[in-house]
Amino acid sequence: MTNPKEFYRKFDALLSELDQIRGLNLLTEVLTKVINFLGSDLQIKRGFLYEENNETYDLVYSTRSQSYPDVISKSDPVVMLTIKNGCYIFNEPQDMQYSAIFYREDRILAGVSVDGESKKWLLFFQLQPGWEREELQLSLNSIRKIINSRISSQHFKDYIKQAEIIQKSLLPERSPALKGFDIAGKSVPAEIVGGDMYDYLVFDNERIGIAIGDASGHGLPAALLVRDVVTGLRMGIEKHLKITYALEKLNRVIHRSRLSTSFISLFYCEIESNGNLIYTNAGHPSPLLFKNDSIEKFPVGGIVLGPMPEVTLHRGFKELNTGDIVLMFSDGLIERTNSLGEPFEVDRIIEFVKTHRHLSAEQLVDSLIDTAYSFGNEEEWIDDITVVALKKI
Amino acid sequence: MEINCDIKDLSAIIGVSADILGNPADSKLFENQYKKLLDDGIDRIIMDLSNVKRINSTGLAILITGFNMMTECGGVFALAGMNDFVIGALTITKLNHVFQYYDSVADAISEVKVTN
16 A cells, blocks of 8 residues: 555545445446546456346446456356455465456456345456555455445335335326316425325215325325325225214224324315315314305314224314315415414415415415415425315306 | 423323424334333323423324323323413314323322322
8 A cells, every 4th residue: 555544535535436426327436436546556457347147147347348258157156255255355366267257367356246136246356466455355345335335225215216106196196077166286295205195086076075184293104104094085985974984994994003103184075066065174274264255164073093092073064155265284384484483374374365366276276385385485395285275166 | 302200299290391392203212211111110191391392293193102101001191381382283183182281290290199
């Protein structure tokens, strides 16, 4: 090693570079950067990357013109020793005479194995005279750990991405058509996946159901509870069935899931095209009904779903007339704070709807969310936010 | 967030101080505290929330955990000293019908003693 201080400075720089690499080129970038940063110190001349493929490892990348076999058998001694040790220096090539990779006896190699979820990769570094075992072993082992950690982290991100796709698939693709009504909804998660939900249940041309809910907590656990609730609602709610019965049953399912510390607030209503609305409110912030000259709330219902083994919910009724607007929202909207720590509160929602009631349901929802976003100085959402608007036209 | 625990008249008073009760990392802390008290034979807990400014849904879940753990053992889990915001969160979720809550820890101690 030329200068230990200089070497570790370069090594630090390499690790920081590796941390910046994103995407699928991680391994090829590692090969190139190890040689660029530490090649002269570790006496590494070139690098090769092999990818596992059924019974063989196939050459997929080399830092210089290819002089290594395209395919190596999994039973090749070099492959077996590298996988067994994670990192191995082959400094006695005469002992590897049966290896396809050592058809030239003057080669000295360092091999590193990397574990993916479904396959392995092998990185080989060809060394030149002057290399030192201790620093080479230390450097390559550190790099191997970083690569393995990055690959695990990528897998985790892939799983979260899948969760995001699943959750988005549970949200309605479009608003339902109900004669005499304009309906729109939108949900913005604070994290990749969230604990808010809304859903439409269409029974026929004359009657639909709308649900809005907010699971306790954030992220994946909340998202899983939401998935269960959306599925449970779609299976449990049937036309002409007492809506409180379905939600009380759903409560039992959530409670028995042994996640009884988790809960979900849920507002569910069914609307008929003649303007009749039946609802029950399981601990959800009350929606607002904007009549021409008054504002009404939806207080009838009961406790949030989940904490208690049994709940009793009650039904409430409203009559919607032309021009009436029902605005449903999650607490992420009312608890959005500005730079002074003041919450958005229900009062600002009321003010907003009063001055924008001429907008379509979709415009109303989008514009209200934009207003709350601006109110919070366009900072990231710290809670999921969901708004559904229903206009009798 | 800070918590402390005092034992008075065979009741545990857990004092919580937080701008917002409900950091996900705190859930386990409270659960462990509840477990430890049960292991020590104490199944009456009074949560002193007089120094909690706000509470979110994770914070409510923390309280529900305590309530379920204590009541399953025949114990008591009461809340005390909540400000309007925290009471509001309980009211919206209707959890105010589940929890016993009192204006002050002193009120809670005397009630818990009487009812048990």
